[in-house]
Amino acid sequence: MSAVIRRYDIDWVRVIAIGLLLVYHVAIGFQPWGMMIGFITTEKTWEALWIPMSMLNVWRIPLLFFVSGMGVYFAIQNRTWKQLLQERASRILLPFVFGAFCIVPLHLYLWQYHYHTSPAYLPNPGHLWFLGNIFVYVLVLSPLFFFLKNNPSNHLLIALKMSLSSPVGIVPVLVAFVAEALLVNPNPYTLYAMTWHGFFLGLLAFFFGFWFVWSGTFFWSMLLKWRWLFLSVATFLFALRLTYFQQVAPNYLLALESVFWIVSVLAFSYKYLNHPSKALTYLSQAAYPVYILHMAFLYLGSLLFFPMQIPAPGQFTLVLLFTASGCFLVYEFLIRRVNLLRPLFGLKRKELAPAFEKLKILKKV
Template sequence: MLITDRRYDIDWIRVIAIWLLLIYHTAIGFQPWGMMIGFITNSEPWAALWTPMAMLNVWRIPLLFFVSGMGVYFAIQNRNWKQLWAERASRILVPFVFGTLCIVPIHIYIMSSYYGMEYKYFPHTGHLWFLGNIVVYILLFTPLFYFLKKNETGKLAVALKKIMSHPVGLLIVIAAFVTEVLIIKPQPYEFYVMNLHGFFHGLLSFFFGFYFVYSGEVFWKMIVKWRWLFLLAGLSLFVLRMVEFEMSLPIPIYQLPIETICWILAVFAFGNKYLNQKSKTLQYLSQAAYPVYVLHMVFLYLGSVIIFPLDIVAPLKFLLVLVFTFAGCYFTYEIIRRIKALRFLFGLHNSPRSVSSSPRSVSSQTEI
């Protein structure tokens, strides 16, 4: 039987998470350490950007992994495991390989040319490391997820859903993330790219994303009821973190994953409360999110090369680079969506003139 419920709030959160990624990456270009992690940086830093960046950097990437896990829940409702793997391979693995071979080397070339460094072509995952992790998580969790689906009305399922019907159940989620950092001891916590911390933090986020949706309406009602508490807790922990940082006090490692989960629960709760509405704008933005994610570093670097040498203040440069990046990504998406071969390479399989409102479409739109 085809499942017909659609979660527009999850679609919106996915789109917003991609936008936050673009904004955050643009902001890195105005930090003195940006070049150390492979970004083109402006000669004049903009120190004030660090405060909002610090607020975002503990939950923006985990949020995408949570959403990806939720997407798999919707996908398996109408697919067997072979269909799931085939669909995810074409929508994730193909763009991952294509981007590694053809997209990431472009922005590496742009950076090398800007700084006068010798360039030699080589495939690189770059910002697409996230997609590689998702492929691995799907392979690892497929047996468990289909077991849970098959036994969704059994005693285990009832018990699992009951746990997530009360805020106390969220202590299990927090405990899992705290355990991960206590074992791996990441330095810094916010760095997830191609390391053990990023892999296991993403794995937990992916699993609990699935579990949250699997828990059903009782979970969503619970987090909506307590949404202001989650928001206040996340904000309080962030302020405490900034105070500790300014006072040069060591931030307890367990404090950061607790803050992460509080922010993420707040995002999902407020999203469920206010964003679960169908719109043509969402249909367009949801389809565009995947190509925008794959392409954005190319336009970010192009914009940086053009705008950073200008004799204008840093805030104006930030705004211009951001506009250039968004405009370049969405303009290119308009080309991609009209060419069948490009649609395939960027993981777009629907007709460019229609976006189905079926859950099959929903699940296809929530990989990243």
């Protein structure tokens, strides 16, 4: 088996992206249109909050797909195709099915309660649509990924890796995302959940995430060298969208902005976050269960704090703290410690304690 180098920066990006997801979903409750996409909303709207959220919204979901593709690169280094599918079925498909039938109906019931609609049990992918997409991508792209893995000396593949040693190598990525935006023509661009746009954009991001890590130091050295350029372009495109287009920019510009934000995040994370820490060890394990649980606590927090006669920033802070605290408490004192629950939330079962293993052997004897 080949040794796999741990990329702590990629772990951090995944943790940060899920943290931003919590903030973003809480912010929707303060927008006047939040109810139309299934959120509980407050009467104390905070529309100015949407300015930073609109910057996040063009890249936060694509970034998670990029990181998921990167994870598959590391997963296949010491696995066969069959082992990869078995591992991804247990880590992705099982939590997806469990969540659709047991977690999502909880927050849908809270929504029904708040808006006085008839209560009904509604199994639904909900916010877990992301997991279903990833499992499909693994099925579709793993033959290609294993081909890339198993042909390290192929001259054409080496040339493809080397193409990412220059910023020009990013051009095919930009072209692919712009083409998807033009062909699918989503309205709005940021409507990812359970749409063909979300599916094809996620497929591209998943593939290029794998491709970036597979390209090795060619890509990462280039990112370090040109990180300020990528960040400057992303900032310029966001400023252009905010001022000239008044937030309603063409889809092709949103696709370009998204890619430049993503490569900027990857570059600065590689520069500053590629080192281990106890916080990362804990958070990287907690992130997946928190993602699965967060909507239930978000809706419950909305029910508790939105009726309070306090300013919108105060409500926002309370709902965010309640959502994060509730998720982490359930993770820490229930999911993390109960072996039966761990696989349902994407975690590996804990190995049996050595003493317990010895006891089983003695009984057999």
